Amino acid sequence: MVVKKVGILGATGTVGQRFLTLLSDHPNFEVAVLGASARSAGKSYKEATKWKQSVPMSKKVTDMIVKSCDAKEFAQCDIVFSGLDSDFAGEIEKNLRDANIPVLSNAKNYRRTPNVPLVVPTVNTEHLDVLKSQRKENNLDRGCIITNSNCSTAAVVVPLKALQDAFGPIDKVSVVSMQAISGAGYPGVPCLDMLDNVVPYISGEEDKIEWETRKILGGVNESQSAFELNDTVVSAQCNRVPVIDGHLMCISVKFAKANPSVSDVHKALNDYVCEAQKLDCHSAPKQAIVVFDESCPDRPQPRLDRENQNGYAVSVGRIRPDSIFDVKFVSLVHNTVLGAAGAGILNAEVAVKKGLL
Amino acid sequence: MVVKKVGILGATGTVGQRFLTLLSDHPNFEVAVLGASARSAGKSYKEATKWKQSVPMSKKVTDMIVKSCDAKEFAQCDIVFSGLDSDFAGEIEKNLRDANIPVLSNAKNYRRTPNVPLVVPTVNTEHLDVLKSQRKENNLDRGCIITNSNCSTAAVVVPLKALQDAFGPIDKVSVVSMQAISGAGYPGVPCLDMLDNVVPYISGEEDKIEWETRKILGGVNESQSAFELNDTVVSAQCNRVPVIDGHLMCISVKFAKANPSVSDVHKALNDYVCEAQKLDCHSAPKQAIVVFDESCPDRPQPRLDRENQNGYAVSVGRIRPDSIFDVKFVSLVHNTVLGAAGAGILNAEVAVKKGLL
Amino acid sequence: MVVKKVGILGATGTVGQRFLTLLSDHPNFEVAVLGASARSAGKSYKEATKWKQSVPMSKKVTDMIVKSCDAKEFAQCDIVFSGLDSDFAGEIEKNLRDANIPVLSNAKNYRRTPNVPLVVPTVNTEHLDVLKSQRKENNLDRGCIITNSNCSTAAVVVPLKALQDAFGPIDKVSVVSMQAISGAGYPGVPCLDMLDNVVPYISGEEDKIEWETRKILGGVNESQSAFELNDTVVSAQCNRVPVIDGHLMCISVKFAKANPSVSDVHKALNDYVCEAQKLDCHSAPKQAIVVFDESCPDRPQPRLDRENQNGYAVSVGRIRPDSIFDVKFVSLVHNTVLGAAGAGILNAEVAVKKGLL
Amino acid sequence: MVVKKVGILGATGTVGQRFLTLLSDHPNFEVAVLGASARSAGKSYKEATKWKQSVPMSKKVTDMIVKSCDAKEFAQCDIVFSGLDSDFAGEIEKNLRDANIPVLSNAKNYRRTPNVPLVVPTVNTEHLDVLKSQRKENNLDRGCIITNSNCSTAAVVVPLKALQDAFGPIDKVSVVSMQAISGAGYPGVPCLDMLDNVVPYISGEEDKIEWETRKILGGVNESQSAFELNDTVVSAQCNRVPVIDGHLMCISVKFAKANPSVSDVHKALNDYVCEAQKLDCHSAPKQAIVVFDESCPDRPQPRLDRENQNGYAVSVGRIRPDSIFDVKFVSLVHNTVLGAAGAGILNAEVAVKKGLL
CATH class of the missing domain: 3.40.50.720 (NAD(P)-binding Rossmann-like Domain)
Structure with missing residues (x-):
């Protein structure tokens, strides 16, 4: 090139x-x-x-x-x-x-x-x-x-895209984020607000996750001139935590029709391949989604996993059935790389x- | 006495x-x-x-x-x-x-x-x-x-009890926690696991929240000899964060019948009075639930609010309508006092x- | 009153x-x-x-x-x-x-x-x-x-005053500080500078410790109209650490004439009584200096000891002989109370x- | 090879x-x-x-x-x-x-x-x-x-060796360390001891710095069969701070004979070349000592500088004259790489x- x-x-x-x-x-x-x-x-x-x-x-x-x-x-x-x-x-x-x-x-x-x-x-x-x-x-x-x-939307849409591709439309998604301070730039978050603390609010952030997810997972109109939002209902709650880099999200998903098993979900996420990989782009991750199984119940973690695939992967773990939605899991994105x-x-x-x- | x-x-x-x-x-x-x-x-x-x-x-x-x-x-x-x-x-x-x-x-x-x-x-x-x-x-x-x-159950059941008293049975509750390290005792959580990090897993904790909530909000059998669980479906996801004291929870609630407004919910939480208060117990909080309104969108926070009412209150903020459930809010408990x-x-x-x- | x-x-x-x-x-x-x-x-x-x-x-x-x-x-x-x-x-x-x-x-x-x-x-x-x-x-x-x-000067002069009273003039003092973020006000220190970090510089701070110590420990001229600096040579190095409140200092002292034993120093610090105590002032600490002995070799610590005497005491520990100076120890002040x-x-x-x- | x-x-x-x-x-x-x-x-x-x-x-x-x-x-x-x-x-x-x-x-x-x-x-x-x-x-x-x-000794002896080579024997060295938690292994330091805190004590550490420095900077006996300690007097005070990797030290040096200027010291550190560099070893740093000048008065910092030269360099900054010793500066080592x-x-x-x- x-x-x-x-x-x-x-x-x-x-x-x-x-x-x-x-x-x-x-x-x-x-x-x-x-x-x-x-x-x-x-x-x-x-x-x-x-x-x-x-x-x-x-x-x-x-x-x-x-x-x-x-x-x-x-x-x-x-x-x-x-x-x-x-x-x-x-x-x-x-x-x-x-x-x-x-x-x-x-x-x-x-x-x-x-x-x-x-x-x-x-x-x-x-x-x-x-x-x-x-x-x-x-x-x-x-x-x-x-x-x-x-940055936080990225942690949501990567696994959702893999799931939508595999299991069809997603009805509802609940997201609670724990977001790194680098997302607020420099000087950004005062240390007095973050040491021994969590701040359960990031101005404008929840709306971004809720809206952007629908455009990214949505389609294009017939004339290829404008985007159309998809119908997934997204509810987000955003928190700032004392972490340098890496947004961690707890995500619960209800499908419109499917109800895949945990191993189906694991496989769909693990097997997901994106266009950037197929085109063999220089920065494309080898795995777009790094999946942790039950042998690693406490992963992904920001400090240990944000650099997976040089920060271009999203890491997912703790996939398990949910009593209200169909499935829930934890997702991590490097907020200043892929985010x-x-x-x-x-x-x-x-x-x-x-x-x- | x-x-x-x-x-x-x-x-x-x-x-x-x-x-x-x-x-x-x-x-x-x-x-x-x-x-x-x-x-x-x-x-x-x-x-x-x-x-x-x-x-x-x-x-x-x-x-x-x-x-x-x-x-x-x-x-x-x-x-x-x-x-x-x-x-x-x-x-x-x-x-x-x-x-x-x-x-x-x-x-x-x-x-x-x-x-x-x-x-x-x-x-x-x-x-x-x-x-x-x-x-x-x-x-x-x-x-x-x-x-x-x-400790984490306490942050959930105090506001739920006030809501159940005011608006009748609760159908579904989704909880994502961000929990303090003092909950794990001493030596407890290694610092290498917590600095610049969040751990999205606490062994056994989710099941405790899901089960205990139903006993605490439930009733007693006719002969007053055994407890009966209530029917609320609770789904919990627990995370450990670098905070000394104070468990913060993002809670979403769907009622069985009611659909109260944000101001109804605010009022029900604020007006809630428990038996310990009525009996004028020495350690009873003056407010069992300290409610923050829209003028304080970033509260409660663990470091600033855990000592509210000497740690015997639960603090609630960010009450807002939810697109999947009826209402969502943030709740904080002092995990080694009320918890x-x-x-x-x-x-x-x-x-x-x-x-x- | x-x-x-x-x-x-x-x-x-x-x-x-x-x-x-x-x-x-x-x-x-x-x-x-x-x-x-x-x-x-x-x-x-x-x-x-x-x-x-x-x-x-x-x-x-x-x-x-x-x-x-x-x-x-x-x-x-x-x-x-x-x-x-x-x-x-x-x-x-x-x-x-x-x-x-x-x-x-x-x-x-x-x-x-x-x-x-x-x-x-x-x-x-x-x-x-x-x-x-x-x-x-x-x-x-x-x-x-x-x-x-x-704020940081206070952690130095309280023990030095007790030592000067007991053992006569102090020749040289070396101070290395580890200072809390509250000393910089709000918003003050950005969290990106403090998480997983120490900043070995606080603008103007070293000069303040070096100069103010000499005025505070010095005398007044004959006409009671102006202060005179004392002759102690003070060398300070200041660092910012991720602590909310409480400045911790490593202090080494060389006396002009005396060379007291560790137990002499311990006693002099422990027995020190200031005028505010003698006048029975409302906020005066009962102990102006809280001394930790060898049974607590890891104290004082900011989080555990800054509230000693409601923040009006200086806490001192790890008193031991020094191979270059005469004695060295650790001193802690609550920087927004006594400081x-x-x-x-x-x-x-x-x-x-x-x-x- | x-x-x-x-x-x-x-x-x-x-x-x-x-x-x-x-x-x-x-x-x-x-x-x-x-x-x-x-x-x-x-x-x-x-x-x-x-x-x-x-x-x-x-x-x-x-x-x-x-x-x-x-x-x-x-x-x-x-x-x-x-x-x-x-x-x-x-x-x-x-x-x-x-x-x-x-x-x-x-x-x-x-x-x-x-x-x-x-x-x-x-x-x-x-x-x-x-x-x-x-x-x-x-x-x-x-x-x-x-x-x-x-690990902490390494931060001391690298700059001292450069100074000893350039300016002859060193009479006295005072060291105050702020050490990372990774130095204590895993699980190591409990998070309850480190969050919002500094611990002014690491068992056995001060003696190691004081003794090892003298062997490393010392010589070998005539028959090349045993090491001889050099005569430098070292006084160390060690503290644990909430940092993942990177020991930061405040070091004050008195030479036996020389009294070099700040720019002499800067040059001696910057120009220092070790045998591993001359032998062109794979892991040898290009600069054994990375020196920061007055334009960066707040460096080195653990989070920003520990990876200098892949962790094989020691970083030094804030070189300035000292009123008690001859010169003082700040030194940083990656404690699990070079340390x-x-x-x-x-x-x-x-x-x-x-x-x-």
Whole structure:
């Protein structure tokens, strides 16, 4: 594959740092432009950034000069990844698209736009086909916006997709999350709120899980110009816990028709293969879902399992029958890899393989 | 009220330490005997104990000599509180009862015995009336066993009782818990399992919540000699989180017939008054349920709210309609007060007021 | 003692909250005015405050209307406690003093002013006598500024004072601190910086310990108009650790002349009695220094010992000879009680007893 | 280099797990035998082990059958790494040596034996030459024992060696440590002791730092048959903090003669090159000491810097003059890599390169 020049919007932030970590030795994507706020523009990346990753900053970017997020700074880029906060993402990302630059956004601003794909790369990359319609509407040949899901949604839709594929429509899903602090960025959650504590509230988060799940698991209209929500009823309760990375979810599922056994569910999750794997994308996990059986009743755990498949897998365990729903289980996602920066990267890899970028 | 002499079984353990903390200035219960394992017997309490409470050991017990848990050591006691581990509680507590000594146990061993009351003191103290039948069967005039619930069950049944009283039978309850480490005793949970982590499994815990809830919210047979489970279907998922004290639960409730509004639910919880309050017991909370409204969307939190009403209240917040069940909310209990030692103490206070001890 | 009307500057902040917690049932100080920023002024205290204490807000203050920090709002106050950040404390506290109101400040702004007492209440309350000179210079009969030390300094000077009293001048002191996050206020330290981590740097803190120790342990000039630093060389290294409350310090001491044994040191610390105790002040600890002997080699610990003597004691343990200095030990202070709000309150109690307020 | 067959003693423990993680893709060392307690022997490694590493167990070892620690089980091994607890290491390691098998031990048992090298691989690999004398005394041609230091000692001796090389003898060193919980193994430190807490005591640890530093920085007698301690006076105070991996130390140094500037010290640390680097060993760090300058005043930090150079570097920061000693700084070691398993591996690599294994 030819090497693509990529830019990063919001490069100094938490998601931006994760983009750079994941791209530091990527064979096909070469970091060419780093964009950040006016305050950072003009400084070296090292000067501009409070680096909070547990692996050192890559040598390559250390001395790169940070640019503003103006579209013209990114003119040379084949692809731009955005880790911008939603306060700024709306306008900046639109400007880049209008300048005919493809943008893969981690922000919430365009997720609900009917012709913008909302894609978790191990779930619904076929939704990328709507890009043709999006470009046509905007009279662009390259420029487009692709969004990835909220970090917590990813932990839900990956196993649900495998189950929907195997057992048909899902009627109801109850989700209780225990979410890592990195999801709130930096400085993010004050330590006084998290030490010896749990906070049973994350503003806006429950609605995102409930809505995004239905778009991601849903379909496309006949003209391939807009997405249609599926009918699954999702109820979410979100909690913040003192964990660095890794959102853990307790999920209960009721199917519309099927009532598979625990071993059926185990097999369906374990056997699930996504398009990114079939296309042999560089960052695609070997297992999209890592399943723990009864011999490991206390897994997955954030600290031990978030790095499974380099953070691109969702880990599932404790599959058991439920007295109210049909089945319940625990699901874990690396919230800044598959739940954020990694989603953008793998979405881009798939889109490139499919000739869409 | 006359002063009662009380003994503590398992006085050196985590629950035993909490008993002593709560009894240190109790007007009616005077600590007379401390019992622990053979290893500790004969030592001063200070020598025998790794004190882990955040308030200092009371002067009074510091130099008391620890006894074994033989029934004869407790002959002088009017009441004995047991913080014994279930490995030992079965035989020791039975021996004391057979020696005609009333035992209030925190262990699971007798909770499911048909004629042993399983009592959360702000929920079902009327169940204590079965003691008459228990004593009769055993040919005893004083000796008896009273159990309190598992720590996590308490967070569930207090709000459910208020709702059942107000809106009639509850059809289904889904519970996801985030439980404190003090629930596992000392040494208990290794720090390597808890730092930057959540463990989505606590052995035996889910079954306890599911079963105990039905006994506590259930009734008594006609002859007042055995308990009958109620019909509520309870599904529980339990997680251990890095919190010292305070179990937080996400609870979803479907009523059999009613479908009260959020403000109805808020009012029913807020107005709930239990028998321990009506009897004006020393340790009874002024509010059995502390309710947070929409102005505090991120409460209750373990670190900030576990001490509400000295740990004898359950705190509830985030009451909202649910798309699958009728209503969902967050509930917090101080797991070593109302969920353990405090339950025994307040149960004893009620039993004394009712002439049963 | 007559009841004094007190005001709080910065009442909504972390230190302000602690002032209110400590004053909630104080027999001599009645909270009359709460001052905070313009943003909070006009709101009820409950509305204006993100309460982060683990005990509930006292009923009394819940509905008090927060005022601005203008001097005229505090005209009725006999005493004003300031928990203001140093960015604002300088001007506001001076304005109050100039309006003839006594201010007890927790901020650093006036600590180094030659005629302003810098007082740790269990160490050097005799320094309060300089208030006469301060008032004279300012032509005031009541208005004055009294400061208390930085939170970490308190853990150092309490044991050093006892040792200096017993064994004469101290030549050198090496201090390494492990400090709680509450010392940085709210929101303060981001959780991403503290979970699974230690931060070996607190801006400005080392200099404060090194300088303030010398003023607090030093003397007053002949005319009682200015303080003189003592000659002890202090070297400090400060670290932030994931602890809510309680600064723990490793301290090594070399005396100028004496070389007392471990048991001499133990006795000197244990026997130490401060003026606040002799004057029988309400908040004075019964033991100014709680000493742990070899039977407790792992104490003091922040979580278990910070509440010793309601947070007004310093706890010392692990006293042992040192191969470089003479003796080394571990010292713990409750940083928001004796290290902040409690210092102001107990300083005020002493000053009242001495007729200075 | 030819591939060596290696065995692991104590393979199921915390240090054993780290050995396997570090060896999972090692080009020269092939894991051939896993030894553990009788309880584990006969089981597959997966069955026998509670895996606590944040990277998955390597496929290769998952199904290997665990052996006992009898010498005969390790007959095929060229090298045996021991992660045994000191309770068992003494006899087992001796038995292997007597069976002519080279053992690299992480336990304390033989560290003080005069003819056993105590080696930190980036400090004193020239001490390995004493193996000849050790073998001669025991009439062995291959069998020998090599020890590595206590985990906390490593953080001290690496910078001290660089300073001693550059500025001559060191007179006095004061060390205060903040040590990670992984140093205590599994289950190790109870979470109730560590959450919201620091424990200012680690049994035996201070003496190890004080003594081992002097052997590692010392010399060998004329006949190359025994080590001689150097004269540096070391005073250590050890604390346990809630950190998973990474021991952080505050170190103050007084030289016997020199008094280098901060920039001299910075340069000496930064320029330091050890024998393992010169021999181009596989695991040798590119920088033995990673130095942070004044632009990063809050580094090193355990979570952000412990993985520097894959855990084989020591990171140093906050170099500044000291008013009592000459210079002070902060030092960080990955306690289970350079401070434990990694030390054994890199020591073995050096010994192989030097023809000693």
